[in-house]
Amino acid sequence: MVSRFHVPDLGIGVGFRRPHFAEVVEGRPAMDWFEVIAENFMVDGGSPLYFLDRLRAQYPVVPHGVGLSLGGAHDADHLARLKRLADRLDAPWVSDHLCFTGTADVRVHDLLPLPYTRAMADHVVERVKRVQDTLGRPFAIENASSYLTYKASVMPEWEFLADVVERADCGVLLDVNNVYVSAMNHGFDAHTYLDAVPADRVVQIHLAGHSVKAKYRLDTHDGPVCDEVWALYQRVIHRIGSVSTLIEWDDQLPSFARLQEEAALARRLRAEALA
Amino acid sequence: MNPTWQAEMVAMIRGAKPLSGDLFAGSATLTGEEQIAIYAEQYRLRLWDAFAEEVPGYLALAGDAGEAVVWAFLDAHPPGHWSLGRIADGFADWLASHGAPVEHSEMARLDHAVMSGFLGADGQTPRPEQLADALTGSLRLALQPHVQLLALTTSVQRTRSVWSLGGAQPAVVAGTFLVAVYRVDRAMRHVELEPGAFAALGVVARGGTLADAVTAAVAAEPERAAGRLSAWFASFVERGLVQIAP
Known part of the structure; x- marks a missing residue:
């Protein structure tokens, strides 16, 4: 395995989702690794932890958060529970999104985009440093898909991301589908974005399907990866080298065998790009 | 901004x-x-x-x-x-x-x-023979974290059970229904309790001693409690409703 920002290349993985819990832990299907939505397992007991412990006994597992709200307020309880989960899994890294999810009082449970300003970059850098120090293990931030931009922004998203990860000294979870969705929604060139991401900080790649609406693209994770995103993925791999890759498929979830097919396609295209 | x-x-x-x-x-x-x-x-x-x-x-x-x-x-x-x-x-x-x-x-x-x-978490379930230790006060019991006690005035627990099994939803009727909701392995269950059993578990839930729980059970059912206590407490252990207090 190749070390990248002190984390291993785990190969090609998929998300561990409830309809597949029993099939995966009992059948031990072929898969390099799994990602779990951290908040779904930051619980005291019951079915989620039962299956999680059995999954971890058989595969590498990486927790991926949706609730840190790095552009918003710190939540001590959330971070403490995230650390407990990461320790339980002995996770090689932990990730969450470059976004905010609400205010201290109201959580909208969505990945809301940030204005790309110096002040916001400073805020996120401090939040990420605190998270990484608390977790005591590598932390990566993911670019979220977005449907709006702010008048107040003074730089493009890719500059903001590069600035934050360099100053916070953290990794990048590069979601290629999110770059494509945002590029289509906001009219920028996805290649410009992907070429600006610090290659040596990318610890993981996300791939997913999305929906095409009348006037915008929506990041729905409800289907296969589209051809345009596969092409961008190969370009990224060619540029940055071998990196752990994960297929996200959350809605209209297919059989696990279908997920294995999608993972096999990613494995083949990754190998082609590396050749 | x-x-x-x-x-x-x-x-x-x-x-x-x-x-x-x-x-x-x-x-x-x-x-x-x-x-x-x-x-x-x-x-x-x-x-x-x-x-x-x-x-x-x-x-x-x-x-x-x-x-x-x-x-x-x-x-x-x-x-x-x-x-x-x-x-x-x-x-x-x-x-x-x-x-x-x-x-x-x-x-x-x-x-x-x-x-x-x-x-909810799973606490350590006592062995049946440990109940004697609990009675002498050398062992404290608590409710399992996944257990909740509900004093209901309608039969919603029966309606929910039938409905969740796919049956037609039966009419809700009024009455007194003392219910413990609990987990067995990874599935949720409920059981309707007798008043003395419910009173005893209520004391355990509030951190009381087993002796206090027995007193409450007798107060709730003075006529029947003496003959039912052993069965009640055995069922608490058997169903996994109680844990050794952490």
Whole structure:
């Protein structure tokens, strides 16, 4: 395995989702690794932890958060529970999104985009440093898909991301589908974005399907990866080298065998790009 | 930007303020107002799905009218916790204080007990022979974290059981139903308890001693308790309702 920002290349993985819990832990299907939505397992007991412990006994597992709200307020309880989960899994890294999810009082449970300003970059850098120090293990931030931009922004998203990860000294979870969705929604060139991401900080790649609406693209994770995103993925791999890759498929979830097919396609295209 | 911009944006998304595109740049195809409207639409879809998962019994009982009630609750009590699993916290009490039929608030209370129990921790269940130690006070008992005791005035637990098994929903009847909701392995169960057993478990839940629990059981059923105590406590252990106090 190749070390990248002190984390291993785990190969090609998929998300561990409830309809597949029993099939995966009992059948031990072929898969390099799994990602779990951290908040779904930051619980005291019951079915989620039962299956999680059995999954971890058989595969590498990486927790991926949706609730840190790095552009918003710190939540001590959330971070403490995230650390407990990461320790339980002995996770090689932990990730969450470059976004905010609400205010201290109201959580909208969505990945809301940030204005790309110096002040916001400073805020996120401090939040990420605190998270990484608390977790005591590598932390990566993911670019979220977005449907709006702010008048107040003074730089493009890719500059903001590069600035934050360099100053916070953290990794990048590069979601290629999110770059494509945002590029289509906001009219920028996805290649410009992907070429600006610090290659040596990318610890993981996300791939997913999305929906095409009348006037915008929506990041729905409800289907296969589209051809345009596969092409961008190969370009990224060619540029940055071998990196752990994960297929996200959350809605209209297919059989696990279908997920294995999608993972096999990613494995083949990754190998082609590396050749 | 105005430091309150996040609060303003959240208020727009959840419908507490009219949508405005003032903060947003817009795109070639969408105005700023249309951009924030996408998040507002997703908010309602996401919250509805999450809430429906938390209160399936209530929604089955309330029928089509339930959706408006749920949104009235969410408008008054937007989610404040990082876990969507906490979205229905307080819903049963809110129903009870807003004139909902008692069977609706009690079904919501039962839903909440089931859902929170599903994710509760497992404590160390005592062995039957350890109950003697508990009686002498050398061992303290507590309720298992996944157990909740409900004193119901309607038979919603029977309705929910039949409905969750796919049967036609039986009518709710009035009465006194003393229920323990608990987990066995990874499945939630409930059991209707006799008054003495319910009283004893209530004392355990409040941190009382086993001797106090026995006293409460006798007070609840003076005529029957003496002959039933052993069976009650054996069933608490057998069903995994109690743990050795941590």
